[in-house]
Every structure is written in structure tokens, then in C-alpha cells.
Amino acid sequence: MHRPVRRLCVMFNHLRVAVPYSTTSQMVDEVILQRIQDCGVITLNRPKSLNALNLSMIRKIMPQMTEWEKDPAMNLVIIKGTGGKAFCAGGDIIAVTEAGKLGGDLAKDFFREEYILNNKIGTYKIPFVAFIDGITMGGGVGLSVHGQYRVATERTVFAMPETGIGLFPDVGGGYFLPRLGGKLGVFLALTGYRLKGRDVQKAGVATHFIQSSKMQALEEALLKLPDPKSRDVARTLDRFQTESTDIPDTDFSLRDHMGEINRLFDGDTVEQIFENLRKEGSEWSLKQLEELKKKSPVSMKITLQLLLEGQHKTLQEDLQVEYRLSQHCMEDKDFYEGVRALLKDKDNKPVWNPATLAGVTREHVNWYFSPLPPDRELKL
Template sequence: QAHMVSKPLLLLLLLLMHASSEVLLEKVGRAGVITINRPKVLNALNLPMIRQIYPQLKKWENDKETEIVIIKGAGGKAFCAGGDIRAVTEAGKAGDPLAEDFFREEYILNNAIGACKKPYIALIDGITMGGGVGLSVHGRFRVASEKTLFAMPETAIGLFPDVGGGYFLPRLRGKLGLFLALTGFRLKGRDVQRAGVATHFVESKKIPDLEKELVDLKSPSADDVSRVLESYQNQSSLDSEKPFVLDKHMSDIDSLSHSLCLLSQTLARMSPTSLKITFKQLQAGAALSLPDVLVMEYRLSQACMRGCDFYEGVRAVLVDKDQSPKWNPSTLEELSDQTVEQCFSSLGEKDLTF
């Protein structure tokens, strides 16, 4: 009897373990549920979390008892505000393999989400940027709410819209994806669905009920999931009368394809190297499969680790927060096409493979 732990104490221990895990992986009914659980840092994604999610996703995909996968963020503010960029920066400077491993394993997870045979439902109720976009946008269903804030702000830190941005962005209507990629423009609420980033819009307060209904489905098909999502969307009229935020700019945006210079004011703050890489990444990505895009993006990620703009961008935006990065080269004109080309070249045996 002496070694028995009292029931309340056991519950407390379990709660503490739960609270400290950065990702919660639970089986609820016929659903595998992933909860990103770092609310204090807006659920930023790090390598240990990727290493927990990936094998579990593969396991659920092959498990006859699991019919759907749901992913959500804890804390009510963010789904996932991005990758843990500061850790990657430190590693890159020190020549630590984390700078290779993080991108490699993150992209392998992005690809697994895109290829998942079971309905994958991302509840992007809150801030969804960078790495958080990679955890959601390649899945079959993405549910936005009025609290959703979507952006791919990488060009401002000397990076490029990765995690498969080269695949999904050029597939948005017109040149909208290119505009979002170059400017880091933020879409909010219903506009995230109108842009084609989310598949559905459901008011935030209805999402817990929606989740319960999804979890309670008996052997659901993708069509069953679709029906439930649509019924909740039909009950969500918030902001439905407001036009799409970029409606009146769409004709200007669609003529972007010819020239980066059109955006010179907005883009003056961005890394010229990032802008040129991103422009070429989206052009190429429009004709590639998701796995091929991720192979290309892995090459680009490593080129950014070798360069200097990424470290300078993180310093200016995230560390010193002086918002005045010194880019090198500092203008688009100084950057040769050859330098850009080199960023896309094969890494030989270090290339990403699936």
C-alpha cells in the first residue's frame, strides 16, 4: 500500500505532464487530435515538436481505428505563429546541424500532411504564419475564424515563404499568392477563406461544438466531414457582408507578374535577395508537385543559412527590434541573376529526399 500514489495526486501529476508537453497527441473517438501547446510563444514550432507529430501522423494514417486527424492550437490566441526561428538562427551561426535538421524534418512533415490519406482538418482559429501555415494549408480542410490572422512574412527577415509556399501560393487566384509572398500582407478572418487559404469559415465560439461533432462521427468519409463543416459555416454570418479586403486592388496585383518594381515602396523594407528568390520560387513552384517544391525549398533554406540576410533580418525584426536591417546586397539591381540561380542548385547527397 505504501507505494500507491493517491488518486488526486496522480491526476495532478498527469495534468502537470500534460501542461508541460509542447504537443498533445490524443485519440478522441475515431479522431487523432494534435494540439500545439506552447501558448506563451504563440505555439511556435520547434524540432522536438516536429519529431513528435510526424510519427504519430503516420501511425494514425495507417490505423484502422482512426478515421480523421484534427490539428489545433492551445491558448486561444494562435494556431501556430511560425517556426522557432531564433533557435534556427543561433544554430546556423554556430554551424550546428539544427539548421539543416529543422528545415529537413519540417518539410518532410509538410509533405506527409499534403499526402495524408485520411481527412486532415486544421482549426486555424488564431495567428497562423510561416511554420503554422505549413501545418495547415496542405491538409484537406482548413477552418478559419474571425480570430485567424494569416501571413507569410518571411521576406522581411531575409528568408522566403517556405513550408510549401512555392506550391500553394501560385495556386491562389490571379497573382494574389505572389503579392502575399513578396509583401507579407496579413489576411484576417473571413478574408483567409476568400483568398483560398482556408476552405471554410466558422465563428470562433462555434469551433468547440464543431470539433465535438467531428470527433463523434462514426466512420466518416471526407464527404461527411465536408457536410459538417458546411453546416457550421452556414450558421456563421459574421462579416459576410464585407467585401474581400484586396478586391479593389486585384487588377493591380494581377499585373505584378511582370515587375517587382511596381511594389517598390512596400518592398523597400524587404531583403532584395529574398524578393528575387521568392519571385523565382513561385514561378517554378506553379508547375511542380508539392514534394518537388519542398526539395527546391530545402535548397533555398540552406542557401539562406549560408548567406547573411537571414541573420541580419532576425536581428533587426526579432532580436534588437530596431526594424532597420542592413541588407547585403542592398538593392535588387546589385543582385545578379547568377547569385539567385546558385541558391536553387542541388545539394548533392544533402538534398531533401522523401
């Protein structure tokens, strides 16, 4: 197995926990919620699962954030993860797909409540700082990228690899990815390319880069701000970024390929992008083409349409569309097959249905975007 694929499988495999979300003593501290003076601190505390997000965690975070937001004395909220390896490597998708097979409510509730939390973060009325130190994928992106400040470190690994498991870059991916500039978001969404360290900031996913050895001091400095308005938080983050000189400031890893990305991934259909890459014929373009051929054809088509439409939508409008997509994914086949191949059987040989782009009709794509019954639509 090629090294990038092997690494991706390792990260996905950490998301295999399928613990029921009923209350148990073992789950009491999955997420730690603290009030320190007039600041809130949310700590994701499932290090053995790379802080993968489950429904019980969402149901603890959301009401606490709502309560803090209503408190006029609250000045700042920080979210971080434990363990040193990940901020949050994604959602508990094994549990979701297992429930989906049985027709359980988890498949409906998880996506609905996760997206409501994503919207809360995106519209939060007090400064919100996410420490995306370590692996940040899927659900972890939703907990951070819509917030006012996102702090990456040299240990940060950002990816939206959902097309490889028969899903799509959700948690607001249809909103933030088209806004990264050019066709970078389309490239990241279709290929699942991983950004590391300073690249996460250079791409526009993070607002700041601070070396991991300074993160504890940064948190202490933020908590000590006498009256942390947004400008004071920004100045503190800027200062720590300026002082993060132990990590070399290298060029953006995709700098030499941005011209190709903007040209070759500029298409109204996935077929057009495939043809662009094939005609280009360079070593780099053919490598991207081979990577795309591994992805779910359905996922790639709904992902491209999501991003093309999302560039003109608000976050709320995009999340409502994404909820429709999530529920139709639960009714179709590829999401279950992708999870089986990468997470359960781990043969890394998904059998997509349909197996080709030509087999994915316009009618099938339109069905994914079709409204749900009124009582099942996402309400924000």
C-alpha cells in the same frame, strides 16, 4: 513606427524562444497528442510563444501521424492550437539562426523534418482538418494549408512575411501560393500582406470560415461522426459555416485591387514589378512599392523565382527546391541580419547585403537554387 510594421514585429517577437530541443519536463506537453475513439487530435500547446513550432514538436507529431495513418480504424485527424491568440505563429527561427552561426545540425534538421511533415500533411490518406484560429504564419501555414480542410475564424491572421527577415515563403509556399489564382500569391509572398478573418477563405487559403464561438461545438460534432468519410466531414463543416452568421460577410478586402495585383505583379523579375508599380503611380501602387523597398532584395528575387517555377511543380518537387534554398540562406547573410533586426536587437533597420536589387546578380540567385551534395538533399 507605422502600425502594420509594429504589429508584424510583435508577432515576430513571439517567436524568440530558443530553448534547446532536448527532453525536459517543461517541454513534455508542447504538443498534446490524443486519440478519441477513432479520431486523432493534435494540440499545439505553447500559448506563451503563440504555439511556435520547434524541432521537438515536429518529432512528436510526425511519428504519431504516421502511426495513425497506418491504422485502418482511424477516420479523422484534427490539428489545433491553445491560447486563443494563435494556431501557430511560425517556426522557432531564433534557435535555427543561432545554431546556424555555430554550424550546428539544427539548421539542417529543422527544415528537413519540417518539410517532411508538410509533405505528410499534403499526402495524408485520411481526412485532416486544421483549425487555423488566430495567428497563422510561416510554420503554422505549413501545418495547415496542405491539408484537406482548413477552418478560419474571425480571429485568423494569415501572413507569409519571410521576405522581411531575409528568408522566403517556405513550407510549400512555392507550391500553394501560385495556385491561389492570378497574381495574388506573388503579391502576398513579396509584400507579406496580412489576410484576416473571412479574407483567409476568400483568398483560398482556408476551405471554410466558422466563427470562433462555434469551434468547440464543431470539434465535438466531428468527433461524434459515426464513420467520418470525407463527404461527412465536408457536410459538417459546411453546416457550421452556414450557421456562422454572427460575423458579417464582408467583401474581400483586396477585391478592388485585384485588377492591379494581377497586372502590376505580373512580372518575370522583381525589377519589372517595381517598375510596374512606379509607372502606375496610384496611391495604392506607390504604397506597395514603399513596402517592397523594406524587404531583402535577395529574398524577393529568390521568392519570385520560386513561385514562377512552383506553379509547374508538385508539392514534393517544390519542397526539395525549398530545402536547397533554406540551406543556402543559412550560408548567406540576410537571414541572420533580418532575424537580428526584427527579433533580437529589434531596431527594425536591417542592413541587407546586397542592399539593392541591382546588386543581386543572376549568378547569386542561381546559386540559391543549386543542388546540395547528394547526401544532404531532401528525400521524400
